[in-house]
Amino acid sequence: MKTIYTTMPSLLGTITIQANEYGLLGIWFETCTTKPGELGQRDSEHPVLSLAVVQLAEYFSGLRNEFDLPLAATGTAFQTQVWRALTTIPYGETWSYQDLANAIGNPKAVRAVGLANGRNPISIVVPCHRVIGKSGKLTGYAGGVERKQRLLALEQGTPL
Known part of the structure; x- marks a missing residue:
C-alpha cells in the first residue's frame, strides 16, 4: 500500500x-x-x-480542540483499543495511566497501557500527551517532555 x-x-x-x-x-x-x-x-x-x-x-492557534480526520494507524488489537480510548480524553484535561486502563475495562493493565500509549504514532490528534503519571507528574513523551508540557499548557489557554 x-x-x-x-x-x-x-x-x-x-x-x-x-x-x-x-x-x-x-x-x-x-x-x-x-x-x-x-x-x-x-x-x-x-x-x-x-x-x-x-x-x-x-x-x-487555539482555534480547534477536536480533530475530524480519518485515522489508519496500525498496531495490535490492544494498542488500537488504547489509542481509541486516548481520543476520548477531553481537550484540556489529563488522565493517569490508571484512568486509561480503567477506560478500556482492564484496570490491571496499567503497564501495558503505558507501553501502548508510548507507541501511539499519531501525536496530538490521538492525544497521548494528555496522559500523565498518577501523581500528576509529566512522564515520557516520544516528542519530548518539554513539548508535552507546552501542548498541555496550550490546551489550558496559554498560547504557544
Whole structure:
C-alpha cells in the first residue's frame, strides 16, 4: 500500500504527517523516536494531508480542540483499543495511566497501557500527551517532555 507524507512547521518544531489511502498513519515531531525510517512519497497536495495541516495549524492557534480526520494507524488489537480510548480524553484535561486502563475495562493493565500509549504514532490528534503519571507528574513523551508540557499548557489557554 502506497504511503505519502508532508511536513509542516510549528512553534514546537517541524512536524511530519504520513497517510495512506485510508487515512493518517502518523504525526511526528522531528525528534520523535517512533517515526519510521521510510515515509513514502512526498505529497503536500493530498486531501488527507492538506486537511491534517489545516487542522493542526488551527489547533496550534487555539482555534480547534477536536480533530475530524480519518485515522489508519496500525498496531495490535490492544494498542488500537488504547489509542481509541486516548481520543476520548477531553481537550484540556489529563488522565493517569490508571484512568486509561480503567477506560478500556482492564484496570490491571496499567503497564501495558503505558507501553501502548508510548507507541501511539499519531501525536496530538490521538492525544497521548494528555496522559500523565498518577501523581500528576509529566512522564515520557516520544516528542519530548518539554513539548508535552507546552501542548498541555496550550490546551489550558496559554498560547504557544
